[in-house]
Amino acid sequence: MRAIHTLYDHIVVGAGSAGCALTRRLVDAGRTVLLIEVGDRDDNPAIHDPGRLWELWNSPQDHAYTTEPQRHASGTQVFWPRGKVLGGSSALNGMIYVRGHRADYDNWAYQGAAGWSYDEVLPYFKRSEDFEDGASYYHGVGGPLPVSRNHSPNPVTAAFVEACQDYGIPYNDDCNGQDQLGVNLIHRTIRDGRRVSAWTAFVQPVLDSALLTVTTGAAVTRVLVDGGRARGVELLHEGRTTEIRCEGDVILSGGTIGSAQLLLLSGLGPADELRTLGIGVTADLPGVGANLHDHTLAPVVWESARPVPQGTANKLEAHYFAKSEPTLSVPDLQPLMSHVPVPVPDVNVPEEGHGFSVLAGTIRPLSRGRMWLRSADPTQAPALDPAYFSEPSDLAAMVRAVQQVREIGEEKSLGDWRAREVAPGPYVRTDAEVAAYIKRTLLSYHHQVGTCRMGIDRMAVVDPHLRVHGVAGLRVADASVMPSVTSGNTHAPAVMIGERCADLILGAQL
């Protein structure tokens, strides 16, 4: 990786899902780019082996955040792993490729994000993609990001897919196609048995380009704003502070936590809060850090009646999309099957090979929280409060998800595999008991979004061109700009945001 020595067209902060896609497209267009990542290179072999993803939690490649005690979830503090490495969270994630529902994007556009309707973002998903089944109306080929199918699922996963159908959930071969509803084997960002992160897909292939400089182990601590325009960044690298300037836009792709933290440290946020911390106000942007939200999970675990084989890929092989209430217009549940028993607080779960799990999950939360700085020290983690279940309907949907998953676990097709349910277990039966169990065992689905919300209202942080309100030459491109979380996993949407940001900067359009 080249020494930092020159003036660049662009500085991209954060080599995660969006930052890598954006960097690649800018370099392809002939722009000089400095890509700055606070984490290190992706040398840890566990990153590349899809079966070892849980080893990465609390590793040096993990920012390893924890939320504030959750007021509406019995005070539980929820662990939030986040990538701190080339590839960002795409180097730590479950490798599940899901775009979300058409309605997600149409709703963004309806709320003021012109240009982000489903029909307008679909070409960007397709441009990134290299789909194993070939090109179609919904899928692309030849893009940097391989999307593959699982041709040898674990037999207990295959039985789960059958059990969902016994229960009445339709089989859907392609939840990224015309319809999302139904059960299927997951589409994955895996090629030849190895994880493909945004870094390995987008940036590694152009690392030799003279237009690209990548620096690792360097934290951006402030955006330099002069005369109402972003001119560069302040960088903390090997104990030294440096200022680096660029000609064109500075783009923050630090993720939902990193980008909002950086705006606040740069004096872009709620003016009163910034003054209290002794940070000079550059622009009063009350929405920075607000609108923090996430998807939730709760574990259901069974002991198996016979040994469960190890599996050949990642440990998350199937999922289904369903509605917690038949009257809903779109799915709000996405439970996730794992052929290993996941840990549950205060429960003796079976060892690997002797059980299996389904993580009951919801994907259309209405609860909204916020994040804020504890101090002006850039090395101190911000306070994170997603306010899980502050909207009671979110807890009700989770209860329905857990009860539905337990009913599926009792279906005929899982009969040969199921010995007994160990969590929640036989003493947790009523909806009230399940709600208490969910609050106690609550897990994040790791889909935090929304702290630099895109829009046109007073609380919006960026406009539909991803430009920060009130400062020229500064954009945000990552999961933080999502006005509301997409209905599914968020890596593919974050990549799409990076792709679109590049075209917005270049003045191009698909």
Ligand SMILES: Cc1cc2nc3c(=O)[nH]c(=O)nc-3n(C[C@H](O)[C@H](O)[C@H](O)COP(=O)(O)OP(=O)(O)OC[C@H]3O[C@@H](n4cnc5c(N)ncnc54)[C@H](O)[C@@H]3O)c2cc1C
């Ligand atoms: C454990 C886990 C499992 C997940 N599973 C899935 C899944 O299976 N499928 C899916 O679609 N999604 C999944 N997700 C979610 C998905 O990976 C993220 O939503 C997505 O990667 C976010 O992309 P991003 O570009 O917003 O941020 P990130 O990918 O998190 O990138 C941000 C980068 O910026 C860097 N950075 C931050 N601040 C600074 C700074 N000041 N200076 C320099 N660098 C900085 C960070 O270190 C990081 O590398 C998972 C996430 C996690 C954590």
